[in-house]
Amino acid sequence: FRRYPNAARARRQEGIAQLRVSVGRDGSxxxxxxxxxxxxPLLDQxxxxxxxxxxxxxxxxxxxxAPVELSFPVEFFMR
Incomplete structure (x- = not known):
């Protein structure tokens, strides 16, 4: 589901955004x-x-x- 923004790729922006996620019993x-x-900001969004x-x-x-709270890194690196 991750998509590298074209504008960020063109600017050669790379990084890791750390997110906090809360998930309900039903997966919501x-x-x-x-x-x-x-x-x-482009990578964070x-x-x-x-x-x-x-x-x-x-x-x-x-x-x-439930609910479950987790922390996830979302990486954006050009390889």
Whole structure:
């Protein structure tokens, strides 16, 4: 679901955005925020959009407490 923004690629911008995600039992995206910037607004926005496109996320197993809050790095590097 991750897409490297063309404008960021053209400017050779690279980085890692750290996101905080809260997921409901049914996999719904309850909250999404930027914990640490990649250093580039285009990449930060693309990282947030990654999770919005992926929703709904996998369901939280019944044996786990819900909602679940996780931290995810979203990497943008040209290889």
């Amino acid at each position: 995206l309850l909250a999404l925020s930027l914990e640490a910037t990649s250093g580039f 693309a990282a947030l959009e990654t999770f919005r496109r992926a929703a709904p996320l996998p369901k939280v197993p019944e044996d786990r407490p």
